[in-house]
Amino acid sequence: MPTPTPTPTPTPTPNPPAPGPEILAAFEAAKGFMPVGEGLALYAAAAEAGRLGLPLLEVGTYCGRSTILLAGAAREAGVTALTVDHHRGSEEQQPGWEYHDPETVDPELGVMDTLPTFRRTLHRAGLEDHVVALVGRSPKAAALWNSPLALVFIDGGHTDEHATADYEGWAPHVAEGGLLVIHDVFPDPVDEFTGQAPYRVYLRALASGAFKELSATDSLRVLRRTGDGI
Numbered sequence: 001m002p003t004p005t006p007t008p009t010p011t012p013t014p015n016p017p018a019p020g021p022e023i024l025a026a027f028e029a030a031k032g033f034m035p036v037g038e039g040l041a042l043y044a045a046a047a048e049a050g051r052l053g054l055p056l057l058e059v060g061t062y063c064g065r066s067t068i069l070l071a072g073a074a075r076e077a078g079v080t081a082l083t084v085d086h087h088r089g090s091e092e093q094q095p096g097w098e099y100h101d102p103e104t105v106d107p108e109l110g111v112m113d114t115l116p117t118f119r120r121t122l123h124r125a126g127l128e129d130h131v132v133a134l135v136g137r138s139p140k141a142a143a144l145w146n147s148p149l150a151l152v153f154i155d156g157g158h159t160d161e162h163a164t165a166d167y168e169g170w171a172p173h174v175a176e177g178g179l180l181v182i183h184d185v186f187p188d189p190v191d192e193f194t195g196q197a198p199y200r201v202y203l204r205a206l207a208s209g210a211f212k213e214l215s216a217t218d219s220l221r222v223l224r225r226t227g228d229g230i
């Protein structure tokens with residue numbers, strides 16, 4: 001267990017890059033959980049990281065709400081957004097759990113399948129050309145990956161097993177100067193709904209010395225890769 005590090009006071013970036021009105025409208029119309037404030041912070045990070053000229057990668061596509069922002073930023077930067085998901089839903093999205101949406105169940109198989117909704121979302125937003133979707137388990141995809149990324153956004157499973165595997169699988173590929181963004185970081189257990197594994201991963205990233213915190217917007221943390229030793 002990493003030693004807790006105090007959360008530094010976030011430094012707001014003056015005039016951060018913002019999505020155009022059509023990207024913002026598509027984000028707001030998409031099925032998903034991310035509030036607008038966190039979405040704007042994610043877009044700003046993606047736009048900044050995109051200047052490195054390397055791909056942006058998301059773990060946890062769900063129905064494409066946050067992917068729209070990465071795709072919009074990727075389009076502006078002339079890079080590609082990658083998004084990884086097995087599309088069978090996280091633990092808390094399964095039937096009977098708080099975040100379950102019956103519309104995401106495949107009527108033939110009776111199991112969750114968010115891939116069709118994701119594809120419709122991306123098509124409607126006109127962003128298909130800027131995204132490569134990797135359908136499968138994050139650790140399996142990470143094990144095959146071997147090139148630098150401008151940004152890694154971790155928003156997958158919230159168990160320690162999944163969040164840790166996402167960090168260990170993808171964070172090493174963040175290029176020097178690139179960004180690691182972690183969603184659902186809740187330092188206070190009173191605030192969390194789905195577990196504190198993302199918070200533990202965030203602490204581990206800071207304790208590694210390989211990342212420095214750039215900003216905090218609600219539960220979204222943006223860290224910059226500044227060294228080795230993940």
Ligand SMILES: C[S@@+](CC[C@H](N)C(=O)[O-])C[C@H]1O[C@@H](n2cnc3c(N)ncnc32)[C@H](O)[C@@H]1O
Pocket residue numbers: 031032033034059060061062063064065066067084085086087088089090114136137138139155156157158162
């Ligand atoms: C919280 S949702 C992502 C929300 C999305 N980023 C958004 O803003 O709308 C988490 C997603 O992670 C996926 N997921 C969970 N564990 C995974 C794993 N080990 N590999 C791939 N996808 C996973 C789930 O299927 C689910 O769609």
